[in-house]
Amino acid sequence: MSEHLPPADGDPPWAELPAEVSEAIRPHVSEIVEQIIAAIQRDVPAYSRPLEGDFGTAVRRGVEVALSRLLLELPGRAEPALSADDRLVYQQLGRGEARTGRPLEALLAAYRIGARVAFRSTSQVAVDEGLDPTVLLPLGESIFVYVDELSATSVEAFADEQFRQVGERDRRRGALLELIVSGRVDEAEMRTQAAEAAWTVPSDVVVAVLPLEDADGLRVALGDAALVRARNQHAVALMHAPVGARGRAEIDRLLGQRRAWVGPARHWTRAGDSLRAALSGLAAEGDDAPAASGARWVDDHLADLLLGADPELMADLARRRLAPLDDLRDSQRQRLAETLLSWLRHRGERAKVAAELHVHPQTVGYRVSQLRDVFADDLDDPQIRFELEMVLRAGHR
Structure with missing residues (x-):
């Protein structure tokens, strides 16, 4: 992660702080930690509960590490804001927020409040200890640049954890889908996996x-x-x-x-x-x-899908039932096949056939006469008419 460096000389602002700052503030660090924690509990609703257990330990450690690193270790040194171990602390805070489902804004608000309290308290200590007033500017800049680095680290970890959770959740839900559609699943097992995947099982x-x-x-x-x-x-x-x-x-x-x-x-x-x-x-x-x-x-x-369920068998039936059209020209075969399908579909009602084909009813009558010449008595057989309609509906001509 890139460091927040001032544009003037490339060094972080805490490099300008004299060592006297650390010596003056050291006796007050514990008190400032308590002031920051009290302000966070008061001003951040998500953290208003007692800081107990793992949650309380993580928040307190985050405050203590920040103050110790920034105010006791970094003054006068052109070092990165966070050591490798420190970075883990703020990564864990970011991941923890994602795991509990809290919005990240609560943690970022706590950082901002901590920065404000830290600046106010350390400035007062600097004045009380008689430090040169010129240290206040780099002190304030150091605090806010440092908190920017904490925030960026936690934001990145929060996003990584959310991405991991989404990936794991999608994996669980995909596996659950495959389990259900397989049809080979015990109901108790399925419901356990559904609960783990946060999916409500419908009937x-x-x-x-x-x-x-x-x-x-x-x-x-x-x-x-x-x-x-x-x-x-x-x-x-x-x-x-x-x-x-x-x-x-x-x-x-x-x-x-x-x-x-x-x-x-x-x-x-x-x-x-x-x-x-x-x-x-x-x-x-x-x-x-x-x-x-x-x-x-x-x-x-459903009907169309059933007709196409076995294309080979349908093709065999089509060759058999449409064989009487084999000796016709392609254009004539196509025209009579379309007329036959419409005639079968409308049960021989000439007006409906004519309307569907956009021809005169007399033309329909002429074509039906041709069909009777070609198919002969087959057009009077209910089974053959049914099979003819099937193959024609399936697209055979």
Whole structure:
């Protein structure tokens, strides 16, 4: 960490302090420590409780180390503000704040108050001991530069601890997700891991999958209620199952324009089923989906996903059922296949077929006559009509 050096000559301000400062202040250090601690307890609400146990020991040691280092060791020396051992003290204070969940501002406020009390008390001692008044300026500058260094050290340690906690928390939550979707988990074990990961176990869940390139910021977007894990090719999010249309709309909002597939709601013991369904949707979509298309729910595409569940078998059925079209020109085959699908879908209602295909009803009648010539009695067989509609809906022509 860089030292806070005055621009004039490159030496820290305590290098200008005469050794007499240390000798004058030494008998008063314990008293100043108590004054600082009393002021911190009075003026920092987070520290207003009795300074007992590890917490009290850490605060008192921080004050004692600061005063001893700055006022008894550094005067007259162009040394860094903190020794290696001293730095550990203020790193531990920063980490301690992160671990207790207190905002860092409480510790920084304590440092500022300590600096103010230290300057007031040491200035009074300097005057009482008859020291040259010119020492007051470098004394004050030394105190505030030193406290800046303490603050920077604690801030860095606080941030490192938060980062470590987030990483450990994400690791636990990712492992919990994999445990749940595996389907091979004892409930007591799962609930223990959920508690360690700070995750509330719902009765029902949904699982969303999305390409990794669409997963940036996903953990933040979904919040603590979701478990998120990145895999090799995609990201997985396990969420509380939505309640009603409003709950579903909220998940849509949280996912935003990410290209996600959301599996059906299942009891948490069957979360793997929801994951497999969502993966089926993502696989069926392939690379054809437009970017920023938003979430798709498996429940809205069940028929299409079933039709594409076994492409090889569907292709075999298509070759068999559409064989009567093999001798037609490609353009004619395409036109009659589209007409056949619309005719099957609308149960032969000519007006609806014409509206869907944007042609005249007489044109529909002409094409249906062609289809009857090609397929003959097959169009009157309910089973064959069902199979024809399946292969045409699956995209075969």
